[in-house]
Amino acid sequence: xxxxxxxxxxxxxxxxxxxxxxxxxxxxxxxxxxxxxxxxxxxxxxxxxxxxxxxxxxxxxxxxxxxxxxxx
Numbered sequence: 165x166x167x168x169x170x171x172x173x174x175x176x177x178x179x180x181x182x183x184x185x186x187x188x189x190x191x192x193x194x195x196x197x198x199x200x201x202x203x204x205x206x207x208x209x210x211x212x213x214x215x216x217x218x219x220x221x222x223x224x225x226x227x228x229x230x231x232x233x234x235x236x
Contacts, residue, residue, distance in 0.1 A: 196204045 192204050
C-alpha cells in the first residue's frame with residue numbers, strides 16, 4: 165500500500181475566490197435591481213460581520229489548540 169499521494173494536487177483557491185466574487189457581484193446586482201440599494205448594503209454589512217466573527221473564532225481556536233488544560 166502506498167502512503168504517498170502519486171502526484172501533487174493543484175491549488176484552486178484563487179480561481180474559487182474569483183468565482184465567488186463574480187457570483188456575489190451578480191447576486192448583488194440582481195437584488196439591487198429588484199429591491200433597491202438598501203438590501204444590498206444590509207446584506208454586505210451582514211456578510212462582513214459574519215466573516216469577521218469567523219476570523220475571530222478561527223484565530224481563537226488556533227491560539228488555544230495546543231494549550232494545556234487549566235487544572236484548578
